[in-house]
Amino acid sequence: MTTETAPKPTRSALRPTDATVLVTGAGAGIGAATALALAQDGWNVAVGYAQNDAGAAEVVAEIEDGGRRALAVGGDIGAPGAAEELVAQAAELGPLLGLVNNAGVRHDGLALQLTDEEWDAVIATNLSAAFRLTRAVLKRAVRARYGRIVNVASVVGPRANGGQANYAAAKAGLIGMTKTVAVEVARRGITVNAVAPGFIDTAMTADLPRELVENVPARRPGRPEEVADAICFLASDRASYVTGSTLFVDGGMAA
Amino acid sequence: MSTITASDVETTVSEALESFGAEAADINREATLESLDIDSLDLAELSQIAEEKYGVALKSTDAERLKTVGDCVELIVERAG
Numbered sequence: 001m002t003t004e005t006a007p008k009p010t011r012s013a014l015r016p017t018d019a020t021v022l023v024t025g026a027g028a029g030i031g032a033a034t035a036l037a038l039a040q041d042g043w044n045v046a047v048g049y050a051q052n053d054a055g056a057a058e059v060v061a062e063i064e065d066g067g068r069r070a071l072a073v074g075g076d077i078g079a080p081g082a083a084e085e086l087v088a089q090a091a092e093l094g095p096l097l098g099l100v101n102n103a104g105v106r107h108d109g110l111a112l113q114l115t116d117e118e119w120d121a122v123i124a125t126n127l128s129a130a131f132r133l134t135r136a137v138l139k140r141a142v143r144a145r146y147g148r149i150v151n152v153a154s155v156v157g158p159r160a161n162g163g164q165a166n167y168a169a170a171k172a173g174l175i176g177m178t179k180t181v182a183v184e185v186a187r188r189g190i191t192v193n194a195v196a197p198g199f200i201d202t203a204m205t206a207d208l209p210r211e212l213v214e215n216v217p218a219r220r221p222g223r224p225e226e227v228a229d230a231i232c233f234l235a236s237d238r239a240s241y242v243t244g245s246t247l248f249v250d251g252g253m254a255a
Numbered sequence: 256m257s258t259i260t261a262s263d264v265e266t267t268v269s270e271a272l273e274s275f276g277a278e279a280a281d282i283n284r285e286a287t288l289e290s291l292d293i294d295s296l297d298l299a300e301l302s303q304i305a306e307e308k309y310g311v312a313l314k315s316t317d318a319e320r321l322k323t324v325g326d327c328v329e330l331i332v333e334r335a336g
């Protein structure tokens with residue numbers, strides 16, 4: 001599509017040198033795989049963690065062994081004021097222009113039995129913290145005319161999953177937030193996308209019955225690296241015109 | 256901190272609006288934000304710039320009263336004072 005009038009200057013096409021990405025929940029699983037993959041793609045990586053400081057340290061060491069810069073940044077992202085603090089720590093590595101909102105918790109139970117605390121804890125970490133981190137990173141990205149935000153949603157949310165009303169609400173909210181923030185900042189060269197993993201082989205799904213694989217058309221669980229690849233694409237300059245989208249990485253579950 | 260002058264704020268605002276894509280020749284105190292194609296995202300970024308430089312913020316609720324470049328300058332000067 002072409003336009004008659006010259007568009008406003010909107011974006012720098014290429015990621016600035018020394019750009020840093022913050023990956024939350026990066027001590028293990030999808031977050032760790034994503035941190036490693038983004039480092040290979042040339043990002044400095046702030047490795048966010050809540051309790052898994054040993055895992056985060058391993059990820060940082062592996063990134064540094066590969067010749068890239070990394071820093072472990074710890075904290076409970078659900079706590080008040082934590083987002084700004086974490087973003088400030090991450091920015092010590094270089095201009096913080098990327099964010100992967102990956103940290104998530106589960107407190108499952110039928111809606112009839114979910115407590116207020118179980119509801120609030122999941123919304124606080126999986127949705128509210130993601131918003132606050134997004135807002136904090138946007139302040140930097142808007143001025144830089146460049147940014148990449150990827151939210152790790154889930155097939156749960158777009159689809160029902162009994163026992164996870166809180167998780168589904170948070171993940172569906174994350175997708176809604178992704179779309180709206182994407183349109184707000186698109187003309188500043190900032191893309192905001194989501195990935196929606198299905199059944200991925202991580203510690204978070206270790207307690208789930210393996211029979212669930214029968215519901216996956218690919219007939220196997222996904223690997224964290226397969227989700228990381230999708231995130232890396234959305235965070236790359238190859239995806240500069242992709243924004244507001246949700247990429248399902250689910251072996252066909254949601255198809 | 257040195258005294259904030261309207262002239263200094265006007266320069267800051269003008270430079271910001273130009274960076275948002277407004278034509279430098281069209282920017283003056285009487286020019287409307289609409290005529291310069293300045294939108295809510297631009298105002299949010301202008302607020303960030305004002306906060307960094309003068310320690311004052313423009314809120315989303317201010318948008319109603321900000322019709323011209325002069326309105327932006329005056330509000331920043333008023334809050335900074």
